[in-house]
Amino acid sequence: MVSRALLLALAVALVTVEAAIARVKPLQRQGKIPGAEEVAIAEYLNGQYELDASATCNQLVLADWGYTTDVNNATAEDALLQATLESAAFTKSQWEQYFRDENWETYEDPSVKRQVMFLSVLGTPALSDTDLEQYNREITTMTQIYSAARICPYINQGCNIETEGIRLEPDMENVLATSRDYEELKYVWSQWRDASGANMRSNYQSYVTLSNKAAQANGFENMGTMWQADFETPDFQADIDRLWAEVKPLYDRLHAYALKKLRDVYGDQIPAGDKIPAHLLGNMWAQSWDNIYDILVPFPNATKVDITQAMLDQGYDVPRMFDVANEFYTSLGLEPMVMSYTGNSIIEQPDDRDILCHASAWDFCDRTDFRIKMCTNVDEEDFITVHHELGHIEYFILYKDQPITFRKGANPGFHEAVGDVIALSVKNPYHYQAIGLLENYEDSYENSINTLLRFALGKVAFLPFAVLIDKWRWEVFAGTTTEDKWNARWWELRNELQMLSAPVERTEQHFDPGAKYHVAGNSQYISYFIAHILQFQLHRALCIEAGQYDPNNPDEKPLYTCDIYKSTAAGAKLRAGLELGGSLHWVETLKLLTGEESLSGKAMLEYFKPLFDFLEPEPPVDQTVPIVVGAILGGVVVIALVGYFVNQYRNRNKD
Numbered sequence: 001m002v003s004r005a006l007l008l009a010l011a012v013a014l015v016t017v018e019a020a021i022a023r024v025k026p027l028q029r030q031g032k033i034p035g036a037e038e039v040a041i042a043e044y045l046n047g048q049y050e051l052d053a054s055a056t057c058n059q060l061v062l063a064d065w066g067y068t069t070d071v072n073n074a075t076a077e078d079a080l081l082q083a084t085l086e087s088a089a090f091t092k093s094q095w096e097q098y099f100r101d102e103n104w105e106t107y108e109d110p111s112v113k114r115q116v117m118f119l120s121v122l123g124t125p126a127l128s129d130t131d132l133e134q135y136n137r138e139i140t141t142m143t144q145i146y147s148a149a150r151i152c153p154y155i156n157q158g159c160n161i162e163t164e165g166i167r168l169e170p171d172m173e174n175v176l177a178t179s180r181d182y183e184e185l186k187y188v189w190s191q192w193r194d195a196s197g198a199n200m201r202s203n204y205q206s207y208v209t210l211s212n213k214a215a216q217a218n219g220f221e222n223m224g225t226m227w228q229a230d231f232e233t234p235d236f237q238a239d240i241d242r243l244w245a246e247v248k249p250l251y252d253r254l255h256a257y258a259l260k261k262l263r264d265v266y267g268d269q270i271p272a273g274d275k276i277p278a279h280l281l282g283n284m285w286a287q288s289w290d291n292i293y294d295i296l297v298p299f300p301n302a303t304k305v306d307i308t309q310a311m312l313d314q315g316y317d318v319p320r321m322f323d324v325a326n327e328f329y330t331s332l333g334l335e336p337m338v339m340s341y342t343g344n345s346i347i348e349q350p351d352d353r354d355i356l357c358h359a360s361a362w363d364f365c366d367r368t369d370f371r372i373k374m375c376t377n378v379d380e381e382d383f384i385t386v387h388h389e390l391g392h393i394e395y396f397i398l399y400k401d402q403p404i405t406f407r408k409g410a411n412p413g414f415h416e417a418v419g420d421v422i423a424l425s426v427k428n429p430y431h432y433q434a435i436g437l438l439e440n441y442e443d444s445y446e447n448s449i450n451t452l453l454r455f456a457l458g459k460v461a462f463l464p465f466a467v468l469i470d471k472w473r474w475e476v477f478a479g480t481t482t483e484d485k486w487n488a489r490w491w492e493l494r495n496e497l498q499m500l501s502a503p504v505e506r507t508e509q510h511f512d513p514g515a516k517y518h519v520a521g522n523s524q525y526i527s528y529f530i531a532h533i534l535q536f537q538l539h540r541a542l543c544i545e546a547g548q549y550d551p552n553n554p555d556e557k558p559l560y561t562c563d564i565y566k567s568t569a570a571g572a573k574l575r576a577g578l579e580l581g582g583s584l585h586w587v588e589t590l591k592l593l594t595g596e597e598s599l600s601g602k603a604m605l606e607y608f609k610p611l612f613d614f615l616e617p618e619p620p621v622d623q624t625v626p627i628v629v630g631a632i633l634g635g636v637v638v639i640a641l642v643g644y645f646v647n648q649y650r651n652r653n654k655d
Contacts, residue, residue, distance in 0.1 A: 041102070042112045045403060053404045057365035060087050065362060067140075069346055069355045069373065071147045077140060084136055088125035095122040111583065115405045118582075121229075126217035127210065135210040142200045142207070142520040147356050149195040154184045168192065168284070169349075169357045169375055177282050177291035182269045186503045189279035197514030204514060205483055207522070208476055215477075224474035227524055231411050232585055237474070239599070240526065243533055244467050244497075246601035247460070250608055253615035254460050255499050258289065261296050275501035278494065285516055286500055287465040289457040290381065298453055298614065299446035305429060305454070307380040310437045318348050318376045324435065325387045328422060329394055332564065332571025340370045340393040349375035358517050359385050361392030363407070367400040384423050391419020399581030410577075410586035413530025418578065420535040421542065424562075427455065431563040452560055452611035459532060460608065464497035466529035471497075472513060473525075487512055534590075536603035541594040542570040551606075559607045 063083035067076040099119045107113035124135060150165030151172065152158065159165060166172060175188045211223035220226040228236040259276050270277060282291025289296070311321075322341040330336050340361070341347050349357060357375035364370065370393050376382050395418050399407055409415035425431055429451055432438035441447065472490055475481035481489040487510050494500050506512060513519045540559060543549035546567035549559050564570040577593040591597050605612065 038107045038109060038112055041107075041116060042109060045112065045115055045405075050404060054365050054367075056087055056090075057404065058369075059083055061362065061364045065364075065371070065373075068360075069350075070353045071144055071356055072354050081133065081136055081140070085129065085133060088132055089129065092122060092125045095119075095125070111403075114583065115403060118405050121218050121226075123218065124211075124214040127214050131210055131213060135207065135214070138203045138207040138210070139520075139522045142203050142514065142522075143356065143517075145200045145203075146196050146514070146517055146520040147354055149192065149199075151188065151191040151195050154181075154187050157187075168196075170377060173284060176279070176284050180265065180295075182266055182280070185279040186277075189284065190504045192284060193510060193512050193515045196520070197511040197516075198509065200514045200520060201486075201511035204511065204519075212477055222477040222479070224470075224477035227470070227526075228474075230524075231413075231530075240467060240471075240529065243529075243599060243601055244463065247463055247533070247604055250456075250605060250612055251460055251463055253612060253617070254456055256617060257615050258292075258296055262292075265295055271501065273501075275495060275499055277503045278498075278500040279503045281461075281500075285465060286498060287462050289461040290454065293454055293457060296453065296457065298449050302444065302446040302450050303429075303440070303442050305432070305438060305441070305451070307383065307432060307437050308378075310432075311378055311380070311383065314437070316378050318378065321376065321378065321383055321386050322347060322372075322390070325383075325390050325426075328387065328426065328565060329390060331566040332574065333568040334394055334571050334575060335397045337370070337390055337393045337397065339368075340390070341372045343371075344369075345371040346373050347376050356517075356521075358521075359389050361389045361396070363396040363400075365404065365407070370396050380427075384427050387422050387426050388419030391422055394418065395578050398575060398578040402579075402581040402583055406581040406583040408582040410580065410582060410584065410589040411530070412524060412527035413534055414586065414589070416527050416531030417534040417538060418574075420531055421538040424455075424535060424539045425564050427458075428561070428563050430561060431565055434563065434565060448558075448560070448610060449614050452608055452614075455560070456608060456611055459604075463529065463532060464499075466525060466532060468493040468497045469513070469516065469518065470524060470526040473519070484508060530599065533599055533601055533604060536607055537590075537594050537596060537600065538574075540603040540606070542567075542573060545573045546570040554606070554609075558610070559603075560610070 060083045063076075063080040067073070067080040070076050099116065100122070102116050102120055104113050104116035104120060107116065124132060127135060150161050150167060152161060152164065153166055153171075154175070156164060172188050172192055176185065179185055179188075208223075215221070215223040215226040218226060220229065233239055255276070256274075258281070259270075259274065262276060262280055263270055266280065270280075276286075278286045280292070281289045283289065319341070323338075326337050326341075346355065349355065355373070355375070359372075359374040359376075362371045362373065372389050372393065374382075374385070374389060376386065392415060395409065395415055396407075409418075429438055429441045429447070433441055472481070472493055475489065476486065485508070487506055487508050490513050491502060491506055494502075517523070518525045539562070540549065540551070542564050543559060543562035544551065546562070546564045546569055548562040548564065548567075549557055573593065577589050580589055580592075587597050590599075
């Protein structure tokens, strides 16, 4: 995940140099020199503005880092608020005077035109000072509630919450991942939501009001439409619906298979119908089902792949996990990233303070300081997450020489996709063999199906959850879902898209969306859906570049077996796209990387084709067959009995 500070900084870190702007405005007013305004703006953007904007961004990110890594520190909280307000106030002044009314559509230089297009949208600093301070307070309060939430353990429900309470990470998440006790899972699932989301509902109401006020000040109908504008797609919601419809058949088959397997374990505890209770899927939000692979494994006697145990057996620690991940990127000819997980970075949870443990990558806007924040565990899940977070860092490094306005992904989904495309190679038995974490892996049908199912439990199971979070927020921002139906609508979407049910009654006294960090922390989520689609398109293109996949002969080298490790050809292609940052429309970057001009779920379906075929539902039994057969047999029996009695009657008459 990209740090919240970076996203905020890109919106508010606009500073000025009066002398440079002074050269622009007189020319604009006089109108004597065609193009002079554009020339002066270009000089300003490329000169002092770049230096001062980067410095302002740096100060804001430093303040956010200070707070995020010590969330109960009031001084750090105040410093973050002050840095945000100071930057926003100056930004607003410049926007009102210079950027809001710029006629950037008439510019000839595409780079200058695109920069000013972005700078013409102010964002939340369009709020008054009072409203902006309240807006930031609401987000800070919600993240504090989230990070500080504790519950009593299932076996000690009357505990002293201060001294015996357990946290979400790693305690509650471990219970959801490892327990198979229906009641324990239900308890932890519901208690987490009571301790987190339920306590921030009023804050969220204020946040929605202020968000929409900011969006309207920027010329948008509501914050949902303002968020969607980041993707530069005319009918973005329709595109999301199209992509989900493409991949939904794969999810439907996976869901039906999982429900059948879970019934084998939990029996009548799972209510009748086609919904899976949300607490049984190994994850607090049921967004990933990896942790119940032991229940769902199709071929239990196939080769066991236990990477966590292999890591423990080989003495892996957290720094080594990062070193191994870093080596993957350098094997592609990409940039080393040791600085991002050493020095001032945090890669293990501190004992002396509370931090927001959610893994994130940070760009400090000075082209040299990049950091990871993560409470890392030595297990396979975090091994993959480490590769993902370093993907963000690699992207930061590769576009660091772009103007600050372009130091971002081609669209918000690209940033998430970069680390994920690497993970498609890493979480692969063939790669694990290459780095010594797996031995004697047999290339068989059973092993392949097991491997694909493990991938699908993370990649495919995630898709509807990634859609519904922002679909719900778009409706809330638009007012089509009113405050008195927030939780009800949340569960309608979970029922409809994920086909899950709540294990206990949910009412409007609850606020289950707030039990997810990205809702509490004001972070868009649809980018993860885009990333999950895009990563397979990128993977396919990079595998072709690496000579490990031929789309005209997929049976010889299936896409799911590809590992781009050590392919400098694939690395060069990736570098060429990532260095662009946000300087081009994302369609152009996509075309450079894949040859395609639109997002498509076809590469994902191609990747999982063997699993899709395996999960094909058994054809329904034709119930008319036994009826007809039974009727025929019944008729034969009747005829035989009649014949028997007639014969007996005749014999008696003969006597």
